[in-house]
Amino acid sequence: MRALTLCAFLVVSPVAAQAQAPAPAAASAKLPEVEPSGMQARVQPERVLLGEPFVYEVVLTHPADHRYELDVPPDLGDFELLAQERTPPAAGKDPAVTVFRVRMSAFKLGMVTLPDLTFLVSTPEGPRRYVAPGRTLEVGSTLPEDAEAKGEDLRDIQPPTEVAVRSWTLVWAALGVIAAALLGYAAWRFFQKYRERRRAAVAPPLPLDVRTRRALDALRSENLPAQGRVKDFYFRLSEILRGYLGERYGFDALECTSSELMAQLRRLKAPGLPEDGLMRFISESDLVKYARAESSPDSCREALTFGYSLLDQTWPPPPPPEAAPVSHASGPRVP
Incomplete structure (x- = not known):
């Protein structure tokens, strides 16, 4: 018995739900009609040219528990529907006001009558309809007023005519071949640069003493003190010697202050390092670089000579100490 009741409920429920839902467009003509509290309609503009768009606005005043939806007919005759817009009523207001704006265009000259608009209305009593x-609307011609006198008039649709269309297939094919050739050449050039870069990267770096000596030679050849660039000279020389000491003894000498540099070298107990001469050079260099002290060309030459001397006294690195041979003491054999 319960199973039969459940089946009956499942069959009847969709039918009841469909009775409360708005009717489809095909069946809207059979619905009873309902009148809104008020209706205002206007066309903007009231005169348009053939095919020119215009707006048909309908303002409906109705009870708050009624909902209006536009039911657009499939065929509008001499009119074309371009767009439609619905502005719902404000919440909590009774009576409510719903505004519909229908954007259309006309394709018939003279005074024409817009098609009736059918609205589907959902009410507490069930679906209804309203026809506005x-x-x-006056539709004017796009031709000037003296067109007929000049023999200019709308012409009927002409039959299909063969039109010669210029083909750009060969041009696009040639451009494609040129583009492919340019891409191939660019790829070849890129490969050549990449191969040369790899060859340069594979080449082993020069020894530290050779690179340092070349840097000192280049600084001497520029002769910066003779150009009045004493400060630049000491900056360059200090950077060369600091870079050498850092790489020679394995620490970041370029980021150390003068006191940190000397303290680090003392901890390392660098063999052959002229500590007193290095202290004098660092002091003189700091005075020129940061205290704007003056330095003569002779002092600059002595500083550069000290750079060569520092390189000669600390390179090559001392060889590692040889391990003492292990002596095997031979004792008397025990019979």
Whole structure:
């Protein structure tokens, strides 16, 4: 018995739900009609040219528990529907006001009557409909007023005519071949640069003493003190010697202050390092670089000579100490 009741409920429920839902467009003509509290309609603009768009606005005043939806007919005759817009009523207001704006265009000259607009209305009593009568609209020609006198008039549709169309297939094919050739050449050039870069990267770096000596030679050849660039000279020389000491003894000498540099070298107990001469050079260099002290060309030459001397006294690195041979003491054999 319960199973039969459940089946009956499942069959009847969709039918009841469909009775409360708005009717489809095909069946809207059979619905009873309902009148809104008020209706205002206007066309903007009231005169348009053939095919020119215009707006048909309908303002409906109705009870708050009624909902209006536009039911657009599939065929509008001499009119074309371009767009439609619905502005719902404000919440909590009774009576409510719903505004519909229908954007259309006309393709018939003279005074024409817009098609009636049908609205589907959802009410507490069930679905209803409302038909708003169409308004009149003047549609003018796009031709000037003296067109007929000049023999200019709208012409009927002409039959299909063969039109020669210029083909750009060969041009695009040639451009494709040129583009492919340019891409191939660019790829070849890129490969050549990449191969040369790899060859340069594979080449082993020069020894530290050779690179340092070349840097000192280049600084001497520029002769910066003779150009009045004493400060630049000491900056360059200090950077060369600091870079050498850092790489020679394995620490970041370029980021150390003068006191940190000397303290690090003392901890390392660098063999052959002229500590007193290095202290004098660092002091003189700091005075020129940061205290704007003056330095003569002779002092600059002595500083550069000290750079060569520092390189000669600390390179090559001392060889590692040889391990003492292990002596095997031979004792008397025990019979």
